Amino acid sequence: MSFEAQTKEKQEVTLWKRLLFSQALADKTIAKKIAYLGVIAALCIATNMFEIKFATVQFSLTIVSSVLAGIMVGPLFGFLAVFLGDGIGYAVNSMGYPYYWWVALSCATMALIAGLVMYLPLRFKGSVYVKLAIICAATLLICSVGINSTGMYYIGLKLYMPKNVLAAFEERFGGRQTYGIYLVIRFFILGQIWNSLANYALLFAVVPLLKAIKPLKLDLN
DSSP states (O other), X not given: OOHHHHHHHHHTSOHHHHHHSOTTXXXXXXXXXXXXXHHHHHHHHHHHHOEEEETTEEEESHHHHHHHXXXXXXXXXXXXXXXXXXXXXXXXOOTTOOOXXXXXXXXXXXXXXXXXXXXXXXXXXXXXXXXXXXXXXXXXXXXXXXXXIHHIIIIIHHHOOOHHHHHHHHHHHTTOOOHHHHHXXXXXXXXXXXHHHHHHHHHHHHHHHHTTOGGGOOOOO
């Protein structure tokens, strides 16, 4: 198919379909849409339950699965799949923690952002990397900092104060618990920035390869 034909085909995808589905799913049957949602929700459940702790850093693949949900399923249905997957994952294995709904909201918003960014009209070679860079920056600021960390500071710490966070407050800041100090501790002392960077690096490696999977028919340009 020529570039002009591809462009015309993209323009024919109505706004409501762009908000609901990815380019790959917009014209698929209901059965295929449901199948995609099920697979993505299962992936989110699995990544929500799988976590590795190295020193003070908790590594997981929730950022990767959330962004992939937005890219493969679309903005709103990607949001729904991630939020549902996080809730089911918690129900299956809560590990004794209370349900942090803002964490689910943060991950689901990552899917929403990824789905919207992938519709940006960037059509040059390598534009997928530009879109990924935008996704990484936006999800870090809006989701990891704006939603997750803010929710944890203003709500989560009142429900459950992790001992390592409390110890870091006491040792380095004399017990002061301002929001700015919490961000420094969470990202740079407890090392959550490394979890984010590892996920973003994996996205840059994996997402371009998805185009080679012909059954997916993903358009990443």
